[in-house]
Amino acid sequence: MSPAGQDVWVHVEHLKGRVAGHTYELLGKGREIADALAGRLIAVLVGSGVRPLAETLAADGVLYVEDAGLAEYTPGSHAAVMRALVEKEAPRAVLFGATSMGMDLASVLAAALERPLIVNCVNLQVRDGRTVATCQMCGGKLLCEAEASGPVVVTVMPGSFPAEAGLAKSPPPVEAVPMPATLETVGMRAIRLLEPEPGDVDITKSAVLVAVGRGIQRQDNIPLAEELAGALGGTVCASRPVVDQGWLPMSRQVGKSGMMVKPKLYLALGISGAPEHAEGMKDSDLIIAVNSDAKAPIFDIADYGIVIDMYDLLPALTQALQGRKA
Numbered sequence: 223m224s225p226a227g228q229d230v231w232v233h234v235e236h237l238k239g240r241v242a243g244h245t246y247e248l249l250g251k252g253r254e255i256a257d258a259l260a261g262r263l264i265a266v267l268v269g270s271g272v273r274p275l276a277e278t279l280a281a282d283g284v285l286y287v288e289d290a291g292l293a294e295y296t297p298g299s300h301a302a303v304m305r306a307l308v309e310k311e312a313p314r315a316v317l318f319g320a321t322s323m324g325m326d327l328a329s330v331l332a333a334a335l336e337r338p339l340i341v342n343c344v345n346l347q348v349r350d351g352r353t354v355a356t357c358q359m360c361g362g363k364l365l366c367e368a369e370a371s372g373p374v375v376v377t378v379m380p381g382s383f384p385a386e387a388g389l390a391k392s393p394p395p396v397e398a399v400p401m402p403a404t405l406e407t408v409g410m411r412a413i414r415l416l417e418p419e420p421g422d423v424d425i426t427k428s429a430v431l432v433a434v435g436r437g438i439q440r441q442d443n444i445p446l447a448e449e450l451a452g453a454l455g456g457t458v459c460a461s462r463p464v465v466d467q468g469w470l471p472m473s474r475q476v477g478k479s480g481m482m483v484k485p486k487l488y489l490a491l492g493i494s495g496a497p498e499h500a501e502g503m504k505d506s507d508l509i510i511a512v513n514s515d516a517k518a519p520i521f522d523i524a525d526y527g528i529v530i531d532m533y534d535l536l537p538a539l540t541q542a543l544q545g546r547k548a
């Protein structure tokens with residue numbers, strides 16, 4: 223058996239009885255890293271009554287910690303458990319999703335154990351025995367490389383790797399670990415899960431979304447996008463700044479703190495493509511981006527891109543589409 227010190231651990235994120243999709247992406251990539259380090263790939267599942275989720279995880283083993291006090295996620299309780307496990311087993315790398323939950327846990331764990339923390343990673347490899355991560359900076363405008371020769375904690379951007387390799391073909395061995403930490407000392411408890419109101423329209427059900435970002439500039443301009451959406455038989459949605467301004471309701475927000483959408487067409491108007499936005503729409507069947515900045519990161523995930531001032535395009539495009547219908 224390989225020494226535990228070379229093992230790669232993947233934190234299994236789950237909510238409402240479902241494993242978050244990016245966990246499978248981490249397991250797929252984690253397998254490559256574990257093989258390169260000659261270690262094992264271990265999934266770490268923490269919660270209450272979520273043992274069946276372990277069966278879907280492609281790993282050499284699953285460490286399962288079960289306790290009623292872990293039923294609702296709080297950073298304090300789940301980090302206390304992760305910390306106790308990592309302290310005992312000393313894996314080489316611990317991978318988390320770069321999500322609200324993963325960022326919470328990874329930062330607390332790295333600080334508590336004085337391990338280096340590499341964040342917003344979009345690629346990961348082993349080079350000469352070192353863990354090398356390519357990471358996004360400045361909302362995805364810059365990429366940097368960070369490397370660690372010893373134990374490390376890493377957060378990985380969802381959508382960076384394919385998920386298929388992380389889905390188990392047969393159930394992995396599961397080790398039920400007795401509760402390794404005391405939760406009494408943790409001064410935080412979950413009261414309830416707040417989810418965005420579906421509101422007037424459920425944008426997750428729309429096949430065509432016309433998304434507006436800060437580039438729309440003024441609330442008065444939103445009807446231009448609504449007209450275009452009408453001509454396409456779609457719905458208007460938005461990036462967070464537009465919602466923060468109160469120009470559209472929260473129910474229309476796409477991204478990390480909004481809705482996850484997967485329409486047939488996602489037309490992004492004046493949206494830069496920050497990771498928090500991309501997280502909610504990158505799996506759309508077809509992405510068309512309109513942006514005046516040729517270097518906007520949205521073009522990295524778009525199938526088609528148009529570098530143009532949207533106001534030179536919108537009225538003519540709407541007119542052409544309306545004309546086609548007439």
Ligand SMILES: Cc1cc2nc3c(=O)[nH]c(=O)nc-3n(C[C@H](O)[C@H](O)[C@H](O)COP(=O)(O)OP(=O)(O)OC[C@H]3O[C@@H](n4cnc5c(N)ncnc54)[C@H](O)[C@@H]3O)c2cc1C
Pocket residue numbers: 361434435436437438460461462463464475476477478479480481491492493494495496497498499502512513514515518530531532533
């Ligand atoms: C914890 C956390 C959660 C977050 N959650 C979300 C979330 O759920 N959803 C979300 O969207 N963001 C979220 N954000 C914010 C996110 O980081 C970005 O700030 C946001 O997505 C940027 O929105 P934007 O692209 O509209 O604006 P900007 O980044 O300002 O981009 C505006 C774009 O418009 C272009 N533009 C300007 N004028 C024109 C024109 N006339 N024609 C064409 N293009 C033009 C510019 O070139 C630019 O690329 C979150 C951030 C944090 C920290």
